Amino acid sequence: MLKVGITGGIGSGKSTVCRLFEKFGVPVYYADDRAKWLMNYQEDLKTKIQKEFGVGVYDEDGRLNREYLAGIVFNNKAKLETLNAIVHPAVFDDGKNWQEEQEALGVNYSLKEAALLFETGSYASLDKIIVVTAPEDMRIKRVMERDNTTEEAVRARMSKQMPQEEKVKKANYVIDNTAWESLRAQVSKIHEDLLYYAKRPNR
Ligand SMILES: Nc1ncnc2c1ncn2[C@@H]1O[C@H](COP(=O)(O)OP(=O)(O)OP(=O)(O)O)[C@@H](O)[C@H]1O
Numbered sequence: 679m680l681k682v683g684i685t686g687g688i689g690s691g692k693s694t695v696c697r698l699f700e701k702f703g704v705p706v707y708y709a710d711d712r713a714k715w716l717m718n719y720q721e722d723l724k725t726k727i728q729k730e731f732g733v734g735v736y737d738e739d740g741r742l743n744r745e746y747l748a749g750i751v752f753n754n755k756a757k758l759e760t761l762n763a764i765v766h767p768a769v770f771d772d773g774k775n776w777q778e779e780q781e782a783l784g785v786n787y788s789l790k791e792a793a794l795l796f797e798t799g800s801y802a803s804l805d806k807i808i809v810v811t812a813p814e815d816m817r818i819k820r821v822m823e824r825d826n827t828t829e830e831a832v833r834a835r836m837s838k839q840m841p842q843e844e845k846v847k848k849a850n851y852v853i854d855n856t857a858w859e860s861l862r863a864q865v866s867k868i869h870e871d872l873l874y875y876a877k878r879p880n881r
Pocket residue numbers: 686687688689690691692693694695793820821823824855856857858859861
């Protein structure tokens with residue numbers, strides 16, 4: 679099975695593009711959503727997080743207090759690195775298990791969607807990379823509307839990510855998500871190409 683990664687800056691439209699791939703029957707692993715789930719429900723991971731950041735990280739029901747944790751790590755590089763060193767391997771292993779399941783089902787290629795595909799080093803385990811792009815002002819506006827948040831808050835999150843131009847340099851495919859109208863055709867073309875590549879003998 680061909681393993682394909684899909685990434686892009688905040689608000690570029692990764693999830694929107696993935697939903698189009700799903701319409702073509704391609705299975706998608708949403709690493710960021712899955713990370714949230716694992717931090718809430720995987721006991722090993724929860725124990726490690728609690729040990730490092732204290733009991734206050736989880737509420738009485740055992741659910742992660744995301745605001746509390748964000749307050750600790752957002753402007754503290756060392757703490758953020760510690761958290762990442764705990765969470766990223768757990769998500770990577772979970773993604774690997776998922777890929778093995780997909781392979782056993784006979785899937786030609788699967789997608790792994792992650793905002794920090796390059797930053798976490800996860801791209802190294804993938805065969806092809808798709809980067810979704812959109813102009814910065816458009817991305818900010820879309821996230822402000824989607825999350826009902828401020829420009830400042832979006833820019834703060836954006837500043838922690840690799841710049842879009844650098845991601846594009848590392849991509850095998852780039853999807854320009856400036857306009858909704860051209861999105862489906864771009865996805866369709868890449869899907870055909872990946873299917874062809876995935877089925878090629880001795881690739
Ligand atoms: N081509 C488009 N035209 C208009 N709105 C769009 C388009 N693509 C995405 N959007 C909207 O922009 C917002 C951001 O898109 P999406 O959530 O897919 O981005 P993302 O890259 O997955 O975001 P994040 O980095 O925050 O996870 C969503 O509300 C989505 O509906």
